[in-house]
Amino acid sequence: MKITIFGDICPTKDTQAAFDRGDRESIFGDTFREIESSDIVIGNLECAVTDQPKPIQKAGPVLYTGVQSIQTLKDFDILSIANNHIRDCGDEGVMTALETCKKLGIRTLGAGKSMQEARKPLVIEKCGIKIGLMSFAEQEFNIASDIRPGACYLDLYDDFDRIREFRKTVDYLIILYHGGIEYFPYASPELSRKCRKMVDCGADLISCQHSHCIGTIEQYNGSTIVYGQGNSVFGYRDGDNSWNRGLLLQVEFQKAGSSFSSLFTYKGMVATSKGLRWMSEDASENLSNELKAREQLSQNRVAVQKEWDKFCDSLGKIHLPLLLGWPKILIAINRRTDNSLIKMFYGRLAYNNTHNLIRCEAHREVIDNLLSKKDFS
Incomplete structure (x- = not known):
């Protein structure tokens, strides 16, 4: 067969x-x-x-x-x-x-x-x-x-x-x-x-x-x-x-x-x-x-992790602006300027807050519930 x-x-x-x-x-x-x-x-x-x-x-x-x-x-x-x-x-x-x-x-x-x-x-x-x-x-x-x-x-x-x-x-x-x-x-x-x-x-x-x-x-x-x-x-x-x-x-x-x-x-x-x-x-x-x-x-887990880190870095120019809800024009500028807008306007506190909302299971569950709704009111 x-x-x-x-x-x-x-x-x-x-x-x-x-x-x-x-x-x-x-x-x-x-x-x-x-x-x-x-x-x-x-x-x-x-x-x-x-x-x-x-x-x-x-x-x-x-x-x-x-x-x-x-x-x-x-x-x-x-x-x-x-x-x-x-x-x-x-x-x-x-x-x-x-x-x-x-x-x-x-x-x-x-x-x-x-x-x-x-x-x-x-x-x-x-x-x-x-x-x-x-x-x-x-x-x-x-x-x-x-x-x-x-x-x-x-x-x-x-x-x-x-x-x-x-x-x-x-x-x-x-x-x-x-x-x-x-x-x-x-x-x-x-x-x-x-x-x-x-x-x-x-x-x-x-x-x-x-x-x-x-x-x-x-x-x-x-x-x-x-x-x-x-x-x-x-x-x-x-x-x-x-x-x-x-x-x-x-x-x-x-x-x-x-x-x-x-x-x-x-x-x-x-x-x-x-x-x-x-x-x-x-x-x-x-x-x-x-x-x-x-x-x-x-x-080699360390070698694969390095490949993964490098790949994620390449996506960061697009993913981070998308996460913040930026319009296409700003995403395009950020991408062409090697993430310069993110580095300029997205500080450490914002990074930490965003990371915590995504990484923590309880916070992520709340975010998922909110974003799944058509009406935020």
């Missing part, structure tokens, strides 16, 4: 026409044969689905596609829709995604009409092997509630226990985690702790999606963690090597009597103006060397 896992899939300006006409071979290119030859095909649908888009108020881009586009994914057996864009068009965008997939015979995972529905795992039973699937997303404007459709997030108080109990009912557990910081090729300290804990609770394979770049592949306690699968179908960007690259993940199972063996592999693919293509031999070798170097460095 062979399971193939794609990463983030979203129609964009350069692929929307092909999605609308159902041109699967044009979109998936070289990888289409793997779709046809696999027993189970899984992907992450990273957009709302609606023919009558009514975008919600949020930060960041709004991603959606029409119902017709989903016909292009009819060869997929399972689509995870636990991601940060599934509620971009509100309840209707989530429910239409669920209903459209159901009509096409595609099972969905990680989102539902309520949090109770969104949290339900899936079981695939094939060739006498039971494969478990769970999917989680980080919290943005996407999360379900008891009365609202949306995505499932990783609840640190409950879900590690759920993972542990679910693992007892299956032979192999795959977890798709839509999280991690974008464009960082290593695991942040927090992401590493979460994923390793999921392994300790029974996960055999974890794929972190969302980061839009290929990350580090770590072997931990006999399991595999992919800290960044990269894009699968998310448009082609001329000259952006990181954006255009992705990993196709595969697990092959061999049954021998009452036991079985599993083999994890990956293939490098590249988005082009003519669909997905396999990486060239040279590019594949370079990628393999990159991943080996990252895995080796990831064993």
Whole structure:
């Protein structure tokens, strides 16, 4: 049995026409044969689905596609829709995604009409092997509630226990985690702790999606963690090597009597103006060397922390002004002047107060409650 896992899939300006006409071979290119030859095909649908888009108020881009586009994914057996864009068009965008997939015979995972529905795992039973699937997303404007459709997030108080109990009912557990910081090729300290804990609770394979770049592949306690699968179908960007690259993940199972063996592999693919293509031999070798170097460095916590600190410093020119609610013009000036405005107007006391509001669990809970309300009055 062979399971193939794609990463983030979203129609964009350069692929929307092909999605609308159902041109699967044009979109998936070289990888289409793997779709046809696999027993189970899984992907992450990273957009709302609606023919009558009514975008919600949020930060960041709004991603959606029409119902017709989903016909292009009819060869997929399972689509995870636990991601940060599934509620971009509100309840209707989530429910239409669920209903459209159901009509096409595609099972969905990680989102539902309520949090109770969104949290339900899936079981695939094939060739006498039971494969478990769970999917989680980080919290943005996407999360379900008891009365609202949306995505499932990783609840640190409950879900590690759920993972542990679910693992007892299956032979192999795959977890798709839509999280991690974008464009960082290593695991942040927090992401590493979460994923390793999921392994300790029974996960055999974890794929972190969302980061839009290929990350580090770590072997931990006999399991595999992919800290960044990269894009699968998310448009082609001329000259952006990181954006255009992705990993196709595969697990092959061999049954021998009452036991079985599993083999994890990956293939490098590249988005082009003519669909997905396999990486060239040279590019594949370079990628393999990159991943080996990252895995080796990831064993050194001090070295990874230095990479994390350096990456966060680069984001500070944007994140700190955003945190303060500055307008775009001031953010642009601050960025181009190497954080000079922040250094000028944001003193130590302001830093300490802001840090305390975010770091302290009690204060952060209050801030989250206040900011989640539409009316501050």
